[in-house]
Amino acid sequence: MNFDLTEERQMLQDSLRRFLRDKYDTATRNGILESEAGFSADIWNGLAELGVIGALFTEEQGGFGGAGFDIAVVFEELGRAGVVEPLLDSAVLAGGLIADLGSEAQQEHIEALIGGALQLAFAHGEPTSRYDLERVTTTASQNGGDIVLNGRKAVVANAEAADMLVVSARESGEAGDQAGISLFLVPADTKGLTVTGYALLAGGRAAEVTLDDVTLPESARLGEAGKAFDAIEARVAVATTALCAETLGAMETACDLTREYLGTRKQFGRPIGSFQALAHRMSDLLIDLEQARSAVINAAGHLADDRASRERHVSAAKNLMGRVGRLVAEDTIQMHGGIAMTQEYELAHIAKRITMADHRFGDIDYHLERFIALSAA
Structure with missing residues (x-):
C-alpha cells in the first residue's frame, strides 16, 4: 500500500x-x-x-x-x-458533533467555526465517569415546551472561552446505559450555567461546569432524543486518533531535540552522542517512533469502518501510543539531563504533552482491556 x-x-x-x-x-x-x-x-x-x-x-x-x-x-x-x-475540543469534538447531528439551522454554526469566529466546548465527562462514555448522570427533563438540564461536568476543555457548549444529558434510562443520552447546544450566557476554570498541566484551560435548572427550547437538542451515544462514541474515536497523531508529532520533536543535543553536548572532548550506550538508546527510540507512526496510520485508515473494526483499531493505537510515549518522554529527558526540566527549553512542554496525552480518552490499561473485549466480541 x-x-x-x-x-x-x-x-x-x-x-x-x-x-x-x-x-x-x-x-x-x-x-x-x-x-x-x-x-x-x-x-x-x-x-x-x-x-x-x-x-x-x-x-x-x-x-x-x-x-x-x-x-x-x-x-x-x-x-x-x-x-x-483548542482545535481538538472546539472543532473535532463539539464542532464535529454539530456537523454530524445538527439541523440545517444548527449546521450554520460550522461556518462560523471554520471561519474562526466561534469557540465551542464539549461538556460530556463527569466527576464519576472516568473513561466510560455511557456513564452520564446529568439529567434533561421536559417542562412544557422546554428542556431543563441539571448536573455537573468535569474537565471541560475550552469551556471558559466557548461561545456555546455541546452538553450531554440523560433523558431516560440509568447511569451506564447507552440508550437515553441526548446532546444539547447551550449558549455560554444561559442562566444557570456556571463555569469554574483552571489551567491544565499540558497547556490550555478547562473548567468544571455546573448546570442548575438550565432551561432550553427543544430546538437546542442535537439529533434525536436519547440516541446520541453512537455519535459521541464515533466522534471520540476521531478525537482519539487526532490525539494519537498529535502525540506522534510531539514525540518527533522530542527525538529531534535529543538527537541535536547529543550531537552538540560534549564530554571528554567529543559529542556524547558518539558514546555507544547513548547511540543505542537513541536508535531504540527512533524504532519505537516508527512503530507509533504505523499505529496512527492504521487508526486513521479505519475511522470509516464499521463500529467494531473502528473501535478496535483506535484502542490498539491509543494503547501503543501510551506505551511508546512514556518511553520517549522519560528517555529524552534523561539523555538531556537537567536542562530538559526547565520551562524555557522546548522539551519540558513537549514531554508534558506526551505524558498527559495517555490520560485522555482512556489510558494504556483501559484500552488494552477494551481491545481484548472488542476482539473477543
Missing part, C-alpha cells in the same frame, strides 16, 4: 508547518500559557485563514477534508509545534 500523502495533504502539511515555524516558538507558547484565555486569538485566526479548521470537516459540512488522514496530518503538525490552541 502507498502511505504517501496526497498532493493536497502535502500542501496542507507544508503550509501549516511553515506557519507554525514562523509564529510558534517556546517563548510565544509560554506567553500563551500564562495568559487568562489559555490560547492565542491571533494564532487561532491564523489557523482559520490558513484553512486548517476547514480541513477537519467534509465538503458537505462546509470544509474540504474531514477524512482520517486529513485530521492526522493537521494534528501531527500541531503536536510537532506543541500548539495549545
Whole structure:
C-alpha cells in the first residue's frame, strides 16, 4: 500500500508547518500559557485563514477534508509545534458533533467555526465517569415546551472561552446505559450555567461546569432524543486518533531535540552522542517512533469502518501510543539531563504533552482491556 500523502495533504502539511515555524516558538507558547484565555486569538485566526479548521470537516459540512488522514496530518503538525490552541475540543469534538447531528439551522454554526469566529466546548465527562462514555448522570427533563438540564461536568476543555457548549444529558434510562443520552447546544450566557476554570498541566484551560435548572427550547437538542451515544462514541474515536497523531508529532520533536543535543553536548572532548550506550538508546527510540507512526496510520485508515473494526483499531493505537510515549518522554529527558526540566527549553512542554496525552480518552490499561473485549466480541 502507498502511505504517501496526497498532493493536497502535502500542501496542507507544508503550509501549516511553515506557519507554525514562523509564529510558534517556546517563548510565544509560554506567553500563551500564562495568559487568562489559555490560547492565542491571533494564532487561532491564523489557523482559520490558513484553512486548517476547514480541513477537519467534509465538503458537505462546509470544509474540504474531514477524512482520517486529513485530521492526522493537521494534528501531527500541531503536536510537532506543541500548539495549545483548542482545535481538538472546539472543532473535532463539539464542532464535529454539530456537523454530524445538527439541523440545517444548527449546521450554520460550522461556518462560523471554520471561519474562526466561534469557540465551542464539549461538556460530556463527569466527576464519576472516568473513561466510560455511557456513564452520564446529568439529567434533561421536559417542562412544557422546554428542556431543563441539571448536573455537573468535569474537565471541560475550552469551556471558559466557548461561545456555546455541546452538553450531554440523560433523558431516560440509568447511569451506564447507552440508550437515553441526548446532546444539547447551550449558549455560554444561559442562566444557570456556571463555569469554574483552571489551567491544565499540558497547556490550555478547562473548567468544571455546573448546570442548575438550565432551561432550553427543544430546538437546542442535537439529533434525536436519547440516541446520541453512537455519535459521541464515533466522534471520540476521531478525537482519539487526532490525539494519537498529535502525540506522534510531539514525540518527533522530542527525538529531534535529543538527537541535536547529543550531537552538540560534549564530554571528554567529543559529542556524547558518539558514546555507544547513548547511540543505542537513541536508535531504540527512533524504532519505537516508527512503530507509533504505523499505529496512527492504521487508526486513521479505519475511522470509516464499521463500529467494531473502528473501535478496535483506535484502542490498539491509543494503547501503543501510551506505551511508546512514556518511553520517549522519560528517555529524552534523561539523555538531556537537567536542562530538559526547565520551562524555557522546548522539551519540558513537549514531554508534558506526551505524558498527559495517555490520560485522555482512556489510558494504556483501559484500552488494552477494551481491545481484548472488542476482539473477543
